[in-house]
Amino acid sequence: MTKELEHSFVTHLEKNQNIVHKVCRIYTNNEAAHNDLFQEITIQLWKAYPKFRGEAKFTTWMYRVALNTAITLYRKSKRSIQTQDFEGVSHKIKFEQYDDTEEQQLKLMYKAIKQLNDIDKALVFLYLEDKNYAEISDTLGISEVNARVKMNRIKTKLKTILNP
Template identity: 50%
Template sequence: MQRPSKKEFSQLIEKHQAIIHKVTLVYTNGPADREDLFQEICLQLWKAYPNFRAEAKLTTWMYRVALNTAISTVRKNRNRPGFESLGAYDLATDENPEEAEQVKLLYSAISKLNSIDKAIILLWLEGKSYDEIASIMGTSKDNVSVKLVRIKRKLEELVNDSEKELS
C-alpha cells in the first residue's frame, strides 16, 4: 500500500488517536512518558504504513503496531534510571468517587501484569472480540480465551489484595 500524504496520515492519527492514547496509558507512567510513547507509536505507524496489506481492519493493524512499539519501549527502558512502568495515573476524577477508586485499583492491578497480559486485557476492556485480539496479538482464539481466564483471575487476586491493604 502506498504511503499516505502527511495530511492524510495526520487525519488518520487524529481519527484513531484513542487507540494510541489507551496503549500509552497502560504502558507508561506520567504525561511526559505518554507523550514520548505516543510520538514513537506515530513514527512506527508512519514507517510501517507501506507494509499495511489491508488483510485486517486498519484499527487492528494500528493496535498491533502500537502494542509492539509499547512493549519494545518498555523492554528498552526497563533499566533506565527513574523508569517505572505503569504507576500512578492521572485519571480524571469521576462523579462517583467509589467508582473512580475501583478504576484506580484495577489499573494498579493491571500494572503488575507482564507486557503481553497487559495488551490482552487492554484489548478485552476495549470490547475487542477474541478473534480480533488473536489477530492483533498474533495468536489463536483459544490461546486468548485461556489467557483471559488466567488474567482475570490474577487481576481479581491483585485487586482483593490491594483492598485488604487499604482496609
C-alpha cells in the same frame, strides 16, 4: 511519500489517536513518558503506514503497531528510549491532550493491570476495548483458544490483586 498518503495517514491518526493514548497510559507512569511513547508509536505508525495493505481494519493494525512498540520499548527497562524528530508531519497533526477524568474510577484497575506482564497487559487492554477473541488473537499473534485461556487466567489474577 505522496501528499495523498500523508493526508490519509494524518486523517486516520487524528480519528484514532485515543487508541495510542490508551496504550501509552497502560505502559507509562508519568506525562513525559506518556508523550515520549506517544511520539514513538506515531513514528512507527508513520514508518509502517506505506506497508498497510488494508487486509485488517486500520484500528486493528494500529493496535498491533502501538502495542508492539510499547512492549519493545518498555520490556527492557535498562534501555533508554531514543526519540526521533518528526518534523515532516507532526505539525499537521492536531494533538489533543488526553482527558482521563472518565477513567478516574478505573484507577485501581489500571494499577492492578500494571502489575501484569507485558503480554497480559496487551490482552487485557484489547479485551477492555471490546475486541473479540478473533481480533485479539490476530493482533497478538496467538490462537483464539490461547487468548481465551489467558484471559480467564488474567481475570483470576486481577481478582486476587484487587481483593487480596
